[in-house]
Amino acid sequence: MTMIADKTQAFYDxxxxxxxxxxxxxxxxxxxxxxxDNAATTQKPQPVLDALTRFYTKECANIHRGVHFLSExxxxxxxxxxxxxxxxxxxxSVQEIVFLRGTTEAINLVAQTYGKTHVGAGDEVLISAMxxxxxxxxxxxxxDEKDARLRIVPITxxxxxxxxxxxxxxxxRTRLVAVTSVSNSLGTINPIRExxxxxxxxxxxxxxxxAQAIQHMPVDVQALDCDFFAFSGHKMYGPTGIGVLYGKExxxxxxxxxxxxxxxxxxxxxxxxxxxRLPYKFEAGTPNVAGGIGLGVAIxxxxxxxxxRITMNEQDLIAYGTRLLEAIEDLRIIGTAKNKASxxxxxxxxxxxxxxxxxLDKEGIAIRTGHHCAQPVMEFFKIPATARASLGLYNTRxxxxxxxxxxxxxxxxxx
Amino acid sequence: MADLRDLYQEVILDHHKKPRxxxxxxxxxxxxxxxxxxxxxxxxxxxxxxxxxxxxxxFVGAGCAISTASASMMTESLKGKTEAEARAVFDRFHxxxxxxxxxxxxxxxxxxxxxxxxxxxYPVRVKCATLAWHTMRAxxxxxxxxxxxx
Numbered sequence: 001m002t003m004i005a006d007k008t009q010a011f012y013d014x015x016x017x018x019x020x021x022x023x024x025x026x027x028x029x030x031x032x033x034x035x036x037d038n039a040a041t042t043q044k045p046q047p048v049l050d051a052l053t054r055f056y057t058k059e060c061a062n063i064h065r066g067v068h069f070l071s072e073x074x075x076x077x078x079x080x081x082x083x084x085x086x087x088x089x090x091x092x093s094v095q096e097i098v099f100l101r102g103t104t105e106a107i108n109l110v111a112q113t114y115g116k117t118h119v120g121a122g123d124e125v126l127i128s129a130m131x132x133x134x135x136x137x138x139x140x141x142x143x144d145e146k147d148a149r150l151r152i153v154p155i156t157x158x159x160x161x162x163x164x165x166x167x168x169x170x171x172x173r174t175r176l177v178a179v180t181s182v183s184n185s186l187g188t189i190n191p192i193r194e195x196x197x198x199x200x201x202x203x204x205x206x207x208x209x210x211a212q213a214i215q216h217m218p219v220d221v222q223a224l225d226c227d228f229f230a231f232s233g234h235k236m237y238g239p240t241g242i243g244v245l246y247g248k249e250x251x252x253x254x255x256x257x258x259x260x261x262x263x264x265x266x267x268x269x270x271x272x273x274x275x276x277r278l279p280y281k282f283e284a285g286t287p288n289v290a291g292g293i294g295l296g297v298a299i300x301x302x303x304x305x306x307x308x309r310i311t312m313n314e315q316d317l318i319a320y321g322t323r324l325l326e327a328i329e330d331l332r333i334i335g336t337a338k339n340k341a342s343x344x345x346x347x348x349x350x351x352x353x354x355x356x357x358x359x360l361d362k363e364g365i366a367i368r369t370g371h372h373c374a375q376p377v378m379e380f381f382k383i384p385a386t387a388r389a390s391l392g393l394y395n396t397r398x399x400x401x402x403x404x405x406x407x408x409x410x411x412x413x414x415x
Numbered sequence: 416m417a418d419l420r421d422l423y424q425e426v427i428l429d430h431h432k433k434p435r436x437x438x439x440x441x442x443x444x445x446x447x448x449x450x451x452x453x454x455x456x457x458x459x460x461x462x463x464x465x466x467x468x469x470x471x472x473x474f475v476g477a478g479c480a481i482s483t484a485s486a487s488m489m490t491e492s493l494k495g496k497t498e499a500e501a502r503a504v505f506d507r508f509h510x511x512x513x514x515x516x517x518x519x520x521x522x523x524x525x526x527x528x529x530x531x532x533x534x535x536x537y538p539v540r541v542k543c544a545t546l547a548w549h550t551m552r553a554x555x556x557x558x559x560x561x562x563x564x565x
Contacts, residue, residue, distance in 0.1 A: 352478060352480060354454040354456075354540075355479045355481070358537060358540060370453060371455050378455065384457070384477055384478075413420075414428060
Protein backbone atom coordinates (compact mmCIF):
# COMPACT_ATOMS: atom_id res chain seq x y z
CA MET A 1 0.00 0.00 0.00
CA THR A 2 1.44 3.34 -0.94
CA MET A 3 0.29 6.62 0.49
CA ILE A 4 -1.74 8.54 -2.03
CA ALA A 5 -3.11 11.93 -1.17
CA ASP A 6 -6.87 12.36 -1.30
CA LYS A 7 -6.81 14.98 -3.99
CA THR A 8 -4.86 13.07 -6.60
CA GLN A 9 -6.86 11.59 -9.41
CA ALA A 10 -4.58 8.56 -9.30
CA PHE A 11 -5.99 5.41 -10.81
CA TYR A 12 -8.01 3.47 -8.27
CA ASP A 13 -7.00 -0.15 -8.53
CA UNK A 14 -9.57 -2.15 -6.57
CA UNK A 15 -8.27 -5.34 -8.09
CA UNK A 16 -4.90 -4.62 -6.52
CA UNK A 17 -6.49 -3.83 -3.14
CA UNK A 18 -8.17 -7.21 -3.24
CA UNK A 19 -4.71 -8.71 -2.81
CA UNK A 20 -4.64 -7.17 0.67
CA UNK A 21 -7.67 -9.29 1.61
CA UNK A 22 -6.82 -13.00 2.02
CA UNK A 23 -10.50 -13.98 1.89
CA UNK A 24 -10.45 -13.50 -1.87
CA UNK A 25 -7.83 -16.21 -2.29
CA UNK A 26 -10.46 -18.93 -2.06
CA UNK A 27 -13.16 -20.25 -4.32
CA UNK A 28 -16.77 -20.28 -3.14
CA UNK A 29 -18.83 -23.04 -4.70
CA UNK A 30 -15.98 -23.41 -7.16
CA UNK A 31 -16.20 -19.78 -8.25
CA UNK A 32 -14.12 -16.72 -7.38
CA UNK A 33 -15.78 -14.90 -4.50
CA UNK A 34 -17.84 -11.86 -5.51
CA UNK A 35 -18.47 -10.26 -2.15
CA UNK A 36 -21.40 -7.85 -2.23
CA ASP A 37 -22.57 -8.06 1.37
CA ASN A 38 -20.46 -5.25 2.77
CA ALA A 39 -23.35 -3.58 4.57
CA ALA A 40 -23.55 -6.69 6.75
CA THR A 41 -19.83 -6.85 7.35
CA THR A 42 -16.65 -6.04 5.46
CA GLN A 43 -13.67 -8.32 4.88
CA LYS A 44 -10.43 -7.72 6.74
CA PRO A 45 -7.14 -6.66 5.12
CA GLN A 46 -3.90 -8.43 6.01
CA PRO A 47 -2.58 -5.62 8.25
CA VAL A 48 -5.66 -5.93 10.49
CA LEU A 49 -5.27 -9.71 10.67
CA ASP A 50 -1.57 -9.28 11.42
CA ALA A 51 -2.34 -6.82 14.21
CA LEU A 52 -4.70 -9.30 15.87
CA THR A 53 -2.19 -12.13 15.59
CA ARG A 54 0.62 -9.90 16.84
CA PHE A 55 -1.40 -8.79 19.84
CA TYR A 56 -2.31 -12.29 20.91
CA THR A 57 1.12 -13.69 20.05
CA LYS A 58 3.42 -11.07 21.52
CA GLU A 59 1.55 -8.28 23.25
CA CYS A 60 -1.39 -9.81 25.10
CA ALA A 61 -2.01 -8.10 28.41
CA ASN A 62 -4.81 -6.30 30.17
CA ILE A 63 -4.76 -2.51 29.95
CA HIS A 64 -4.91 0.39 32.39
CA ARG A 65 -3.79 -1.98 35.17
CA GLY A 66 -0.37 -3.56 35.18
CA VAL A 67 2.91 -1.82 35.68
CA HIS A 68 4.61 -4.53 33.68
CA PHE A 69 6.03 -4.12 30.22
CA LEU A 70 3.31 -5.91 28.27
CA SER A 71 0.48 -4.11 30.00
CA GLU A 72 2.04 -0.74 29.39
CA UNK A 73 2.59 -1.53 25.74
CA UNK A 74 -0.95 -2.86 25.26
CA UNK A 75 -2.35 0.23 26.98
CA UNK A 76 -0.33 2.47 24.70
CA UNK A 77 -1.49 0.62 21.55
CA UNK A 78 -5.12 0.74 22.65
CA UNK A 79 -4.97 4.45 23.46
CA UNK A 80 -3.15 5.14 20.18
CA UNK A 81 -6.14 3.58 18.42
CA UNK A 82 -8.45 5.93 20.29
CA UNK A 83 -6.43 8.85 18.96
CA UNK A 84 -6.65 7.38 15.44
CA UNK A 85 -10.43 7.21 15.76
CA UNK A 86 -10.53 10.78 17.04
CA UNK A 87 -8.50 11.97 14.08
CA UNK A 88 -10.50 9.87 11.60
CA UNK A 89 -13.80 11.52 12.53
CA UNK A 90 -12.22 14.82 13.58
CA UNK A 91 -13.51 14.82 17.14
CA UNK A 92 -12.25 17.63 19.34
CA SER A 93 -10.82 15.35 22.00
CA VAL A 94 -10.04 11.67 22.71
CA GLN A 95 -12.25 12.00 25.77
CA GLU A 96 -15.16 12.03 23.35
CA ILE A 97 -14.28 8.60 21.91
CA VAL A 98 -15.91 5.76 23.85
CA PHE A 99 -14.97 2.21 22.83
CA LEU A 100 -17.90 -0.20 22.91
CA ARG A 101 -19.00 -3.41 21.24
CA GLY A 102 -20.57 -1.71 18.26
CA THR A 103 -23.23 0.65 16.98
CA THR A 104 -26.03 -1.20 18.76
CA GLU A 105 -24.38 -0.89 22.14
CA ALA A 106 -23.56 2.77 21.47
CA ILE A 107 -27.19 3.61 20.75
CA ASN A 108 -28.39 1.63 23.76
CA LEU A 109 -25.89 3.47 25.92
CA VAL A 110 -27.27 6.85 24.88
CA ALA A 111 -30.85 5.67 25.34
CA GLN A 112 -30.14 4.27 28.79
CA THR A 113 -28.10 7.23 30.07
CA TYR A 114 -28.86 10.45 28.23
CA GLY A 115 -32.34 9.18 27.36
CA LYS A 116 -33.24 8.10 30.89
CA THR A 117 -32.19 11.42 32.36
CA HIS A 118 -33.71 13.70 29.72
CA VAL A 119 -36.84 11.99 28.44
CA GLY A 120 -39.93 12.04 30.64
CA ALA A 121 -43.64 11.36 30.42
CA GLY A 122 -45.20 13.04 27.40
CA ASP A 123 -41.83 13.84 25.83
CA GLU A 124 -40.93 12.78 22.34
CA VAL A 125 -38.04 11.03 20.62
CA LEU A 126 -37.86 11.54 16.88
CA ILE A 127 -36.48 8.94 14.47
CA SER A 128 -36.96 8.32 10.74
CA ALA A 129 -38.92 5.64 8.91
CA MET A 130 -35.73 4.20 7.40
CA UNK A 131 -33.97 3.26 10.63
CA UNK A 132 -32.32 -0.08 11.33
CA UNK A 133 -33.96 -1.99 14.19
CA UNK A 134 -31.02 -0.97 16.39
CA UNK A 135 -32.05 2.67 16.06
CA UNK A 136 -35.71 1.89 16.72
CA UNK A 137 -35.93 -0.64 19.52
CA UNK A 138 -33.70 1.13 22.12
CA UNK A 139 -35.91 4.22 21.75
CA UNK A 140 -39.08 2.17 21.91
CA UNK A 141 -37.86 0.59 25.14
CA UNK A 142 -37.04 4.01 26.56
CA UNK A 143 -40.38 5.51 25.51
CA ASP A 144 -42.30 2.56 26.95
CA GLU A 145 -40.50 2.94 30.25
CA LYS A 146 -40.91 6.71 30.42
CA ASP A 147 -44.38 6.93 28.92
CA ALA A 148 -42.86 9.03 26.18
CA ARG A 149 -43.75 9.02 22.52
CA LEU A 150 -41.69 7.75 19.60
CA ARG A 151 -42.40 9.83 16.52
CA ILE A 152 -41.41 8.93 12.99
CA VAL A 153 -40.26 11.19 10.17
CA PRO A 154 -41.72 9.60 7.02
CA ILE A 155 -39.84 8.76 3.85
CA THR A 156 -40.79 9.25 0.20
CA UNK A 157 -41.33 6.49 -2.34
CA UNK A 158 -37.76 7.00 -3.50
CA UNK A 159 -36.61 6.45 0.08
CA UNK A 160 -35.77 10.02 1.04
CA UNK A 161 -36.17 11.73 4.39
CA UNK A 162 -39.17 14.09 4.26
CA UNK A 163 -37.67 17.28 5.57
CA UNK A 164 -40.93 19.23 5.61
CA UNK A 165 -42.48 16.64 7.92
CA UNK A 166 -39.39 16.67 10.07
CA UNK A 167 -39.80 20.41 10.54
CA UNK A 168 -43.38 19.88 11.66
CA UNK A 169 -42.56 17.00 14.00
CA UNK A 170 -39.76 18.85 15.79
CA UNK A 171 -41.56 20.48 18.67
CA UNK A 172 -41.42 21.64 22.27
CA ARG A 173 -41.65 18.04 23.54
CA THR A 174 -38.86 16.67 21.32
CA ARG A 175 -35.97 15.61 23.54
CA LEU A 176 -33.78 13.82 21.04
CA VAL A 177 -33.47 13.12 17.31
CA ALA A 178 -31.91 9.79 16.31
CA VAL A 179 -31.34 9.28 12.62
CA THR A 180 -29.20 7.19 10.33
CA SER A 181 -26.57 8.79 8.15
CA VAL A 182 -26.96 6.15 5.43
CA SER A 183 -29.87 3.71 5.24
CA ASN A 184 -28.71 0.09 5.37
CA SER A 185 -31.68 -1.16 3.37
CA LEU A 186 -32.06 1.64 0.81
CA GLY A 187 -28.66 3.32 0.61
CA THR A 188 -30.14 6.80 1.08
CA ILE A 189 -27.65 9.41 2.33
CA ASN A 190 -29.47 11.71 4.74
CA PRO A 191 -28.77 15.46 4.97
CA ILE A 192 -27.31 15.15 8.46
CA ARG A 193 -25.91 18.67 8.66
CA GLU A 194 -29.32 20.20 7.91
CA UNK A 195 -31.08 17.74 10.23
CA UNK A 196 -28.71 18.73 13.04
CA UNK A 197 -28.97 22.46 12.33
CA UNK A 198 -32.73 22.42 12.55
CA UNK A 199 -32.75 20.29 15.72
CA UNK A 200 -30.28 22.64 17.36
CA UNK A 201 -32.56 25.57 16.62
CA UNK A 202 -34.94 23.78 19.00
CA UNK A 203 -32.11 22.93 21.40
CA UNK A 204 -32.57 19.25 20.63
CA UNK A 205 -29.47 17.04 20.41
CA UNK A 206 -29.01 14.59 17.54
CA UNK A 207 -27.66 11.04 17.58
CA UNK A 208 -26.37 9.85 14.21
CA UNK A 209 -26.26 6.14 13.40
CA UNK A 210 -23.09 6.11 11.34
CA ALA A 211 -22.81 2.34 10.88
CA GLN A 212 -23.33 2.57 7.12
CA ALA A 213 -21.58 5.89 6.56
CA ILE A 214 -18.19 5.63 8.22
CA GLN A 215 -16.75 3.19 5.64
CA HIS A 216 -18.06 5.01 2.58
CA MET A 217 -17.37 8.72 3.04
CA PRO A 218 -15.24 11.13 5.02
CA VAL A 219 -16.90 11.92 8.36
CA ASP A 220 -16.23 15.11 10.32
CA VAL A 221 -18.30 15.16 13.50
CA GLN A 222 -17.44 18.78 14.22
CA ALA A 223 -18.57 19.89 10.76
CA LEU A 224 -21.76 17.84 11.14
CA ASP A 225 -22.11 19.29 14.63
CA CYS A 226 -23.96 16.13 15.69
CA ASP A 227 -24.08 15.39 19.40
CA PHE A 228 -23.58 11.62 19.18
CA PHE A 229 -22.18 9.51 16.36
CA ALA A 230 -22.16 5.70 16.58
CA PHE A 231 -20.37 3.17 14.38
CA SER A 232 -18.98 -0.38 14.26
CA GLY A 233 -15.45 -1.55 13.55
CA HIS A 234 -16.40 -4.65 11.59
CA LYS A 235 -18.20 -2.65 8.92
CA MET A 236 -15.07 -0.60 8.27
CA TYR A 237 -12.64 -3.47 7.64
CA GLY A 238 -11.83 -3.87 11.33
CA PRO A 239 -12.56 -6.71 13.78
CA THR A 240 -15.99 -7.64 15.12
CA GLY A 241 -16.94 -6.73 18.67
CA ILE A 242 -15.47 -3.25 18.67
CA GLY A 243 -17.33 -0.04 17.98
CA VAL A 244 -17.35 3.59 18.89
CA LEU A 245 -19.65 6.13 20.45
CA TYR A 246 -18.61 9.69 19.80
CA GLY A 247 -20.32 12.18 22.08
CA LYS A 248 -19.79 15.85 22.74
CA GLU A 249 -17.77 16.15 25.91
CA UNK A 250 -20.28 18.44 27.60
CA UNK A 251 -23.05 15.86 27.14
CA UNK A 252 -20.96 12.81 28.04
CA UNK A 253 -19.75 14.59 31.15
CA UNK A 254 -23.29 15.17 32.37
CA UNK A 255 -24.50 11.64 31.61
CA UNK A 256 -24.63 8.94 34.29
CA UNK A 257 -22.48 5.83 33.71
CA UNK A 258 -23.87 2.99 31.60
CA UNK A 259 -22.49 -0.15 33.23
CA UNK A 260 -20.71 -0.44 36.53
CA UNK A 261 -17.49 -2.33 37.08
CA UNK A 262 -13.75 -2.12 36.87
CA UNK A 263 -11.98 0.62 34.92
CA UNK A 264 -14.94 3.01 35.10
CA UNK A 265 -14.12 4.06 38.68
CA UNK A 266 -11.56 6.14 40.49
CA UNK A 267 -12.25 4.70 43.91
CA UNK A 268 -14.75 2.30 45.41
CA UNK A 269 -15.91 1.96 48.99
CA UNK A 270 -19.13 0.35 50.15
CA UNK A 271 -20.41 3.82 50.95
CA UNK A 272 -19.50 5.64 47.76
CA UNK A 273 -17.90 5.15 44.38
CA UNK A 274 -16.19 7.89 42.41
CA UNK A 275 -16.53 7.45 38.69
CA UNK A 276 -13.61 7.71 36.33
CA ARG A 277 -13.13 10.59 33.92
CA LEU A 278 -14.13 10.45 30.25
CA PRO A 279 -14.15 8.26 28.30
CA TYR A 280 -13.42 5.55 30.87
CA LYS A 281 -16.60 6.32 32.79
CA PHE A 282 -18.43 4.43 30.01
CA GLU A 283 -15.95 1.57 29.63
CA ALA A 284 -16.64 -0.83 32.48
CA GLY A 285 -14.73 -4.08 32.48
CA THR A 286 -11.88 -5.31 30.33
CA PRO A 287 -12.55 -3.96 26.87
CA ASN A 288 -11.95 -5.61 23.51
CA VAL A 289 -8.26 -4.71 23.54
CA ALA A 290 -7.30 -6.65 20.42
CA GLY A 291 -10.36 -5.29 18.62
CA GLY A 292 -9.52 -1.72 19.53
CA ILE A 293 -5.97 -2.13 18.28
CA GLY A 294 -7.23 -3.83 15.11
CA LEU A 295 -9.67 -0.97 14.51
CA GLY A 296 -6.78 1.49 14.66
CA VAL A 297 -4.97 -0.50 11.99
CA ALA A 298 -8.12 -0.61 9.84
CA ILE A 299 -8.23 3.18 10.04
CA UNK A 300 -4.57 3.35 8.97
CA UNK A 301 -5.48 1.17 6.03
CA UNK A 302 -8.45 3.35 5.01
CA UNK A 303 -6.39 6.51 5.33
CA UNK A 304 -3.63 5.03 3.21
CA UNK A 305 -6.15 4.78 0.39
CA UNK A 306 -8.06 7.95 1.20
CA UNK A 307 -11.76 8.08 2.05
CA UNK A 308 -12.36 10.51 -0.81
CA ARG A 309 -11.04 8.00 -3.33
CA ILE A 310 -13.06 5.17 -1.79
CA THR A 311 -16.18 7.33 -2.12
CA MET A 312 -15.39 8.10 -5.75
CA ASN A 313 -14.94 4.44 -6.68
CA GLU A 314 -18.10 3.35 -4.89
CA GLN A 315 -20.13 6.17 -6.42
CA ASP A 316 -18.97 5.06 -9.85
CA LEU A 317 -20.06 1.49 -9.06
CA ILE A 318 -23.44 2.58 -7.70
CA ALA A 319 -24.13 4.53 -10.88
CA TYR A 320 -22.90 1.67 -13.05
CA GLY A 321 -24.86 -0.94 -11.09
CA THR A 322 -28.03 1.14 -11.11
CA ARG A 323 -27.78 1.52 -14.88
CA LEU A 324 -27.27 -2.20 -15.45
CA LEU A 325 -29.98 -3.32 -13.02
CA GLU A 326 -32.52 -0.82 -14.33
CA ALA A 327 -32.21 -2.41 -17.76
CA ILE A 328 -33.34 -5.80 -16.45
CA GLU A 329 -36.96 -6.53 -17.17
CA ASP A 330 -39.16 -7.20 -14.11
CA LEU A 331 -36.52 -5.79 -11.76
CA ARG A 332 -37.35 -2.96 -9.41
CA ILE A 333 -34.72 -1.10 -7.44
CA ILE A 334 -35.91 -0.33 -3.90
CA GLY A 335 -34.39 2.95 -2.77
CA THR A 336 -33.79 5.41 -5.56
CA ALA A 337 -32.78 8.49 -3.60
CA LYS A 338 -30.68 11.08 -5.40
CA ASN A 339 -27.84 10.68 -2.91
CA LYS A 340 -27.01 7.07 -2.23
CA ALA A 341 -24.09 5.10 -0.89
CA SER A 342 -23.11 1.46 -1.30
CA UNK A 343 -26.53 -0.18 -1.44
CA UNK A 344 -28.35 -1.68 -4.41
CA UNK A 345 -31.57 -3.20 -3.05
CA UNK A 346 -33.91 -4.80 -5.53
CA UNK A 347 -36.82 -7.16 -6.09
CA UNK A 348 -37.69 -9.31 -9.09
CA UNK A 349 -41.31 -9.86 -10.10
CA UNK A 350 -42.50 -13.29 -9.04
CA UNK A 351 -39.15 -14.39 -7.61
CA UNK A 352 -38.55 -14.23 -3.88
CA UNK A 353 -35.27 -12.61 -2.74
CA UNK A 354 -34.37 -15.76 -0.86
CA UNK A 355 -34.40 -17.75 -4.09
CA UNK A 356 -32.28 -15.04 -5.73
CA UNK A 357 -29.77 -15.30 -2.89
CA UNK A 358 -29.46 -19.08 -3.14
CA UNK A 359 -28.92 -19.06 -6.90
CA LEU A 360 -26.38 -16.20 -6.73
CA ASP A 361 -24.56 -18.04 -3.96
CA LYS A 362 -24.10 -20.97 -6.32
CA GLU A 363 -22.28 -18.52 -8.57
CA GLY A 364 -19.99 -17.45 -5.74
CA ILE A 365 -21.85 -14.15 -5.31
CA ALA A 366 -22.60 -13.16 -1.72
CA ILE A 367 -25.52 -10.78 -1.24
CA ARG A 368 -27.96 -10.30 1.61
CA THR A 369 -31.60 -11.23 1.28
CA GLY A 370 -34.31 -10.50 3.77
CA HIS A 371 -35.66 -7.50 5.61
CA HIS A 372 -32.19 -6.21 6.58
CA CYS A 373 -33.30 -5.53 10.16
CA ALA A 374 -35.51 -2.79 8.76
CA GLN A 375 -38.98 -4.34 8.78
CA PRO A 376 -40.78 -0.98 8.81
CA VAL A 377 -39.01 -0.11 5.54
CA MET A 378 -40.20 -3.36 3.97
CA GLU A 379 -43.72 -2.66 5.17
CA PHE A 380 -43.57 0.84 3.68
CA PHE A 381 -42.66 -0.56 0.25
CA LYS A 382 -45.18 -3.42 0.74
CA ILE A 383 -42.58 -6.12 0.13
CA PRO A 384 -41.55 -8.96 2.43
CA ALA A 385 -37.87 -8.64 1.65
CA THR A 386 -35.31 -7.44 -0.86
CA ALA A 387 -32.13 -8.75 -2.38
CA ARG A 388 -29.36 -6.35 -1.43
CA ALA A 389 -25.95 -5.94 -3.00
CA SER A 390 -23.72 -3.59 -1.02
CA LEU A 391 -20.31 -2.32 -2.01
CA GLY A 392 -16.92 -2.07 -0.41
CA LEU A 393 -13.60 -0.58 -1.37
CA TYR A 394 -12.43 -3.75 -3.16
CA ASN A 395 -15.42 -4.05 -5.48
CA THR A 396 -15.05 -3.56 -9.21
CA ARG A 397 -17.20 -3.16 -12.27
CA UNK A 398 -16.52 -6.85 -12.90
CA UNK A 399 -18.31 -7.64 -9.62
CA UNK A 400 -21.33 -5.69 -10.81
CA UNK A 401 -21.24 -7.53 -14.12
CA UNK A 402 -21.07 -10.85 -12.27
CA UNK A 403 -24.14 -9.78 -10.30
CA UNK A 404 -25.93 -8.97 -13.55
CA UNK A 405 -25.01 -12.35 -15.04
CA UNK A 406 -26.17 -14.00 -11.81
CA UNK A 407 -29.55 -12.26 -11.97
CA UNK A 408 -29.93 -13.43 -15.56
CA UNK A 409 -29.31 -16.97 -14.34
CA UNK A 410 -31.97 -16.54 -11.66
CA UNK A 411 -34.46 -15.52 -14.32
CA UNK A 412 -33.43 -18.47 -16.44
CA UNK A 413 -34.08 -20.93 -13.60
CA UNK A 414 -37.48 -19.38 -12.97
CA UNK A 415 -38.47 -18.95 -16.59
CA MET B 416 -26.48 -25.66 -13.31
CA ALA B 417 -27.39 -29.30 -12.71
CA ASP B 418 -27.07 -29.01 -8.93
CA LEU B 419 -29.31 -25.95 -8.83
CA ARG B 420 -31.94 -28.03 -10.60
CA ASP B 421 -31.77 -30.48 -7.70
CA LEU B 422 -33.25 -27.71 -5.60
CA TYR B 423 -35.37 -25.92 -8.16
CA GLN B 424 -37.00 -28.89 -9.82
CA GLU B 425 -39.67 -28.27 -12.44
CA VAL B 426 -42.39 -29.59 -10.16
CA ILE B 427 -41.34 -27.12 -7.46
CA LEU B 428 -41.28 -24.20 -9.89
CA ASP B 429 -44.68 -25.24 -11.19
CA HIS B 430 -46.23 -25.31 -7.69
CA HIS B 431 -44.55 -21.97 -6.96
CA LYS B 432 -46.13 -20.36 -10.01
CA LYS B 433 -49.51 -22.05 -9.59
CA PRO B 434 -49.92 -22.99 -5.95
CA ARG B 435 -52.73 -25.52 -5.40
CA UNK B 436 -55.38 -25.09 -2.70
CA UNK B 437 -54.24 -21.51 -2.38
CA UNK B 438 -57.23 -20.12 -0.53
CA UNK B 439 -58.85 -19.86 2.86
CA UNK B 440 -61.31 -22.54 3.86
CA UNK B 441 -64.79 -21.44 4.72
CA UNK B 442 -65.38 -24.44 6.97
CA UNK B 443 -61.94 -24.76 8.50
CA UNK B 444 -61.99 -25.98 12.09
CA UNK B 445 -58.20 -25.84 12.46
CA UNK B 446 -55.97 -22.95 11.56
CA UNK B 447 -52.49 -21.67 12.32
CA UNK B 448 -50.09 -18.99 11.12
CA UNK B 449 -46.44 -19.47 10.27
CA UNK B 450 -43.67 -16.94 9.94
CA UNK B 451 -40.04 -17.20 8.93
CA UNK B 452 -38.41 -13.99 10.14
CA UNK B 453 -35.20 -14.74 8.25
CA UNK B 454 -36.80 -14.28 4.84
CA UNK B 455 -40.14 -12.76 5.73
CA UNK B 456 -42.19 -15.75 4.59
CA UNK B 457 -45.66 -15.68 6.08
CA UNK B 458 -48.42 -18.17 5.61
CA UNK B 459 -51.63 -19.43 7.14
CA UNK B 460 -52.83 -23.02 6.92
CA UNK B 461 -56.53 -23.94 7.12
CA UNK B 462 -57.75 -27.46 7.76
CA UNK B 463 -61.20 -28.95 7.86
CA UNK B 464 -61.19 -32.12 9.93
CA UNK B 465 -64.17 -34.43 9.79
CA UNK B 466 -64.25 -37.68 11.75
CA UNK B 467 -60.52 -37.47 12.22
CA UNK B 468 -59.85 -37.08 8.49
CA UNK B 469 -58.42 -34.10 6.63
CA UNK B 470 -61.44 -33.38 4.51
CA UNK B 471 -60.04 -30.18 3.09
CA UNK B 472 -56.88 -28.13 3.48
CA UNK B 473 -55.75 -24.80 2.05
CA PHE B 474 -53.22 -22.07 2.62
CA VAL B 475 -52.59 -18.40 1.89
CA GLY B 476 -49.50 -16.28 2.25
CA ALA B 477 -46.37 -15.13 0.52
CA GLY B 478 -43.00 -16.75 0.42
CA CYS B 479 -40.11 -18.03 -1.63
CA ALA B 480 -40.44 -20.74 -4.24
CA ILE B 481 -39.42 -23.47 -1.83
CA SER B 482 -41.88 -22.53 0.90
CA THR B 483 -44.78 -21.88 -1.49
CA ALA B 484 -44.25 -25.11 -3.41
CA SER B 485 -43.83 -27.05 -0.18
CA ALA B 486 -47.11 -25.65 1.16
CA SER B 487 -48.89 -26.36 -2.09
CA MET B 488 -47.69 -29.94 -2.36
CA MET B 489 -48.38 -30.52 1.31
CA THR B 490 -52.04 -29.65 0.84
CA GLU B 491 -52.27 -32.09 -2.07
CA SER B 492 -50.59 -34.87 -0.17
CA LEU B 493 -52.63 -34.55 3.02
CA LYS B 494 -56.14 -34.39 1.68
CA GLY B 495 -58.01 -37.51 2.74
CA LYS B 496 -55.40 -38.55 5.28
CA THR B 497 -56.24 -39.20 8.91
CA GLU B 498 -54.83 -36.84 11.47
CA ALA B 499 -52.34 -39.50 12.57
CA GLU B 500 -51.29 -40.12 8.97
CA ALA B 501 -50.78 -36.40 8.44
CA ARG B 502 -48.46 -36.28 11.43
CA ALA B 503 -46.58 -39.28 10.11
CA VAL B 504 -46.10 -37.56 6.73
CA PHE B 505 -44.78 -34.53 8.63
CA ASP B 506 -42.16 -36.72 10.29
CA ARG B 507 -41.12 -38.35 7.04
CA PHE B 508 -40.96 -35.02 5.22
CA HIS B 509 -38.90 -33.50 7.99
CA UNK B 510 -36.51 -36.41 7.80
CA UNK B 511 -36.34 -36.12 4.01
CA UNK B 512 -35.16 -32.50 4.08
CA UNK B 513 -32.93 -32.64 7.14
CA UNK B 514 -31.48 -36.13 7.49
CA UNK B 515 -27.86 -36.44 6.41
CA UNK B 516 -27.43 -39.99 7.63
CA UNK B 517 -26.78 -42.82 5.18
CA UNK B 518 -28.61 -44.58 3.73
CA UNK B 519 -30.84 -41.63 2.89
CA UNK B 520 -34.56 -42.05 3.53
CA UNK B 521 -36.07 -43.74 0.52
CA UNK B 522 -37.67 -41.02 -1.63
CA UNK B 523 -39.98 -43.66 -3.06
CA UNK B 524 -41.93 -43.67 0.20
CA UNK B 525 -42.53 -39.95 -0.19
CA UNK B 526 -44.34 -39.93 -3.51
CA UNK B 527 -44.30 -36.54 -5.18
CA UNK B 528 -42.79 -34.91 -2.10
CA UNK B 529 -39.49 -36.61 -2.95
CA UNK B 530 -38.65 -33.59 -5.14
CA UNK B 531 -37.73 -31.78 -1.94
CA UNK B 532 -34.84 -34.11 -1.17
CA UNK B 533 -32.45 -31.55 -2.74
CA UNK B 534 -33.23 -29.12 0.08
CA UNK B 535 -31.03 -31.21 2.36
CA UNK B 536 -27.97 -29.73 0.67
CA TYR B 537 -29.10 -26.18 1.48
CA PRO B 538 -29.29 -25.95 5.29
CA VAL B 539 -30.53 -22.35 5.27
CA ARG B 540 -33.42 -23.37 3.06
CA VAL B 541 -34.69 -26.18 5.28
CA LYS B 542 -36.77 -23.68 7.20
CA CYS B 543 -38.41 -22.53 3.98
CA ALA B 544 -39.37 -26.10 3.09
CA THR B 545 -40.71 -26.95 6.54
CA LEU B 546 -42.58 -23.74 7.39
CA ALA B 547 -45.93 -24.93 6.00
CA TRP B 548 -45.49 -28.31 7.65
CA HIS B 549 -44.78 -26.87 11.09
CA THR B 550 -47.76 -24.60 10.64
CA MET B 551 -49.96 -27.53 9.63
CA ARG B 552 -48.91 -29.45 12.72
CA ALA B 553 -49.59 -26.43 14.92
CA UNK B 554 -53.05 -26.23 13.37
CA UNK B 555 -53.68 -29.88 14.24
CA UNK B 556 -52.40 -29.22 17.76
CA UNK B 557 -54.81 -26.31 18.03
CA UNK B 558 -51.95 -23.95 18.86
CA UNK B 559 -52.76 -20.27 18.66
CA UNK B 560 -49.21 -19.07 18.60
CA UNK B 561 -47.59 -18.10 15.34
CA UNK B 562 -45.08 -20.73 14.32
CA UNK B 563 -41.67 -19.17 13.74
CA UNK B 564 -38.96 -21.12 12.03
CA UNK B 565 -35.77 -19.36 12.89
